[in-house]
Amino acid sequence: MAREERSSRPYKNLRPCQEAFEKTTLHVGDVVLEDGASTRLTGREFLNEPFVIKFGKTEEDFNELVLALKHAADVHKISHDQLKVMVVTYSTFWKISESLFCKGLDEFSLSDSTVTVATRTKRDRSLGFPSSQLRIEAYCVLSETIDKQPLSPYRAGTWLTKTTYKLSTDQSFTGFQPRMLDDAARKKFGLEDSPMVQRYMDVEADPTDPASSEEDFGLYVDETLLQTLLDNSRTSGTSIIQRLLGMNIARALIYRAASALNEDTKSLDDIQSSIFDKVLDAFSRDKNGKVKREDKERLFDTVKKRPELFVAIVEDRLVENSKLDKDLIELVKGDAS
Amino acid sequence: MKYPTITHEKLVELAQDFLGKTDLERADLERVEAASSPEGSGQKLDLRRLKTKVTNMRQEHGELLEDFDYQADPDRIEGKLAPMLHEGLRECGMEDEALDDAGFWRYLALANFWWFLVWRHHTCQARVDRQAFKEGGNYLRYLEHKKHEVSVLARMYIRAELALDDGSFELSWKGKTGTDVWQSHLIPVGTGFSPVLARALLRRQVRDYKETDTLREIAKLIKRSNTNLVHIDSNDDMADAFIDYHWSHPSLKTAGGK
Numbered sequence: 055m056a057r058e059e060r061s062s063r064p065y066k067n068l069r070p071c072q073e074a075f076e077k078t079t080l081h082v083g084d085v086v087l088e089d090g091a092s093t094r095l096t097g098r099e100f101l102n103e104p105f106v107i108k109f110g111k112t113e114e115d116f117n118e119l120v121l122a123l124k125h126a127a128d129v130h131k132i133s134h135d136q137l138k139v140m141v142v143t144y145s146t147f148w149k150i151s152e153s154l155f156c157k158g159l160d161e162f163s164l165s166d167s168t169v170t171v172a173t174r175t176k177r178d179r180s181l182g183f184p185s186s187q188l189r190i191e192a193y194c195v196l197s198e199t200i201d202k203q204p205l206s207p208y209r210a211g212t213w214l215t216k217t218t219y220k221l222s223t224d225q226s227f228t229g230f231q232p233r234m235l236d237d238a239a240r241k242k243f244g245l246e247d248s249p250m251v252q253r254y255m256d257v258e259a260d261p262t263d264p265a266s267s268e269e270d271f272g273l274y275v276d277e278t279l280l281q282t283l284l285d286n287s288r289t290s291g292t293s294i295i296q297r298l299l300g301m302n303i304a305r306a307l308i309y310r311a312a313s314a315l316n317e318d319t320k321s322l323d324d325i326q327s328s329i330f331d332k333v334l335d336a337f338s339r340d341k342n343g344k345v346k347r348e349d350k351e352r353l354f355d356t357v358k359k360r361p362e363l364f365v366a367i368v369e370d371r372l373v374e375n376s377k378l379d380k381d382l383i384e385l386v387k388g389d390a391s
Numbered sequence: 392m393k394y395p396t397i398t399h400e401k402l403v404e405l406a407q408d409f410l411g412k413t414d415l416e417r418a419d420l421e422r423v424e425a426a427s428s429p430e431g432s433g434q435k436l437d438l439r440r441l442k443t444k445v446t447n448m449r450q451e452h453g454e455l456l457e458d459f460d461y462q463a464d465p466d467r468i469e470g471k472l473a474p475m476l477h478e479g480l481r482e483c484g485m486e487d488e489a490l491d492d493a494g495f496w497r498y499l500a501l502a503n504f505w506w507f508l509v510w511r512h513h514t515c516q517a518r519v520d521r522q523a524f525k526e527g528g529n530y531l532r533y534l535e536h537k538k539h540e541v542s543v544l545a546r547m548y549i550r551a552e553l554a555l556d557d558g559s560f561e562l563s564w565k566g567k568t569g570t571d572v573w574q575s576h577l578i579p580v581g582t583g584f585s586p587v588l589a590r591a592l593l594r595r596q597v598r599d600y601k602e603t604d605t606l607r608e609i610a611k612l613i614k615r616s617n618t619n620l621v622h623i624d625s626n627d628d629m630a631d632a633f634i635d636y637h638w639s640h641p642s643l644k645t646a647g648g649k
């Protein structure tokens with residue numbers, strides 16, 4: 055589904071300029087990020103590398119973008135001087151946001167398609183917090199409120215086009231390390247009277263909450279079983295159980311997320327940077343690693359309406375990547391050693 | 392600038408040893424200092440002005456607990472003390488390098504604010520369960536500085552930053568029972584990126600108080616609108632108009648909109 059056709063984007067005829075705008079890339083040193091991409095940098099890179107925005111890969115792209123923006127303005131009866139192109143940063147922990155670049159559309163159309171928003175020595179404040187995730191967004195924005203028209207932007211600050219890039223020095227989502235289901239953990243989860251329980255998924259926290267982190271969720275495994283797995287880490291039995299446990303926590307997280315999303319009618323933007331946002335990213339990347347917004351939105355809707363389908367998609371990917379099907383058949387046949 | 396930090400490992404170890412205490416004693420504080428390690432380079436961060444503020448905060452805290460308007464509203468007490476934390480750190484000349492370092496905030500939590508964090512923890516517990524941090528409790532989240540809405544010091548600092556308006560921090564404490572406002576509708580969400588918008592919401596809530604359920608509906612509407620908007624260039628008038636529009640939105644279904 056096209057972005058402008060979503061219920062949260064009640065505007066028509068913005069698809070061509072959005073597509074032209076999506077050719078905008080962020081360059082951090084040698085790292086190139088396309089729209090929707092995220093990357094992990096070292097703290098040193100984060101604090102020292104130049105940040106450059108390129109509005110198109112070529113001058114031709116840039117010229118097409120300017121034409122597309124002007125065309126969109128004309129279609130919506132917006133004067134060109136009522137639009138501006140901006141680059142805004144959002145440092146997530148301390149809630150610091152800054153405008154690093156802003157030009158009216160006419161001025162933008164006459165300027166260079168490449169904009170350096172930070173150099174090694176000249177960096178705005180929001181770029182000085184490597185412990186936080188940094189989100190950088192480029193927009194074409196309505197600079198003043200205009201007369202309201204159906205299916206057209208009218209409020210000052212409404213964006214017509216947008217691209218997003220995420221930078222972090224944190225560990226990205228890497229799955230879950232099993233924790234020990236010992237007496238203390240059993241007591242904590244009310245499992246004192248169920249000593250034979252072999253695994254427990256702690257998904258009490260909300261994985262769609264941007265403030266949640268991997269540590270809030272636990273994949274607990276019976277202490278004897280976990281120790282046995284650790285002591286026999288190279289057997290195919292251990293390998294199979296590890297993969298099954300991975301699916302267990304994924305399944306539990308998906309159902310927990312579905313419940314949270316339906317309880318609170320959250321949008322995709324509401325859950326930005328949450329654990330579940332990362333899970334959706336992981337399953338929405340194309341072969342170049344770029345998160346495809348449309349695929350992500352489709353998955354997001356799937357989780358809300360049919361979580362079991364997303365569970366199946368996740369299992370399909372996990373089985374495909376880890377060849378679990380083959381190993382399970384060998385196990386059943388008695389060939390696994 | 393050189394500033395003190397505590398590793399997460401040391402925090403866990405010390406907090407475990409301090410369980411059950413509502414305030415730390417001299418020997419405990421000496422252990423905190425011994426466990427701390429300096430980060431950064433150059434001039435040492437002088438925290439004496441903060442310590443003076445902490446003394447004032449203790450006194451103010453005691454007085455507020457006796458004040459009928461505040462004693463049943465711990466969030467408001469937090470809001471009243473938040474600017475003192477903010478000012479204390481600013482007056483010390485704290486730089487962004489320290490602000491960004493969780494180790495520094497872990498140090499502050501142990502060296503200066505254990506008493507306050509234990510109290511704040513009390514206020515979140517059922518009355519029968521009120522006691523100091525205890526074995527098996529989920530107390531580390533108040534100390535470890537990982538999530539800004541549960542890390543009490545972080546949220547106080549952000550609260551003061553968002554509330555600060557023309558030299559006044561009044562919006563930090565002016566609204567009553569603001570837990571939901573601050574911890575759900577401002578700090579963790581996009582609205583918190585725009586101090587102008589945050590202050591417009593706070594002003595409106597002071598002027599035209601909404602109960603939790605209605606406020607949640609309004610917050611959802613605001614979040615939905617925010618997906619299409621960039622507020623970085625908004626001014627007070629624009630933010631007030633935006634909040635006013637959602638405050639009286641026809642879709643609000645809670646009876647009476649209170």
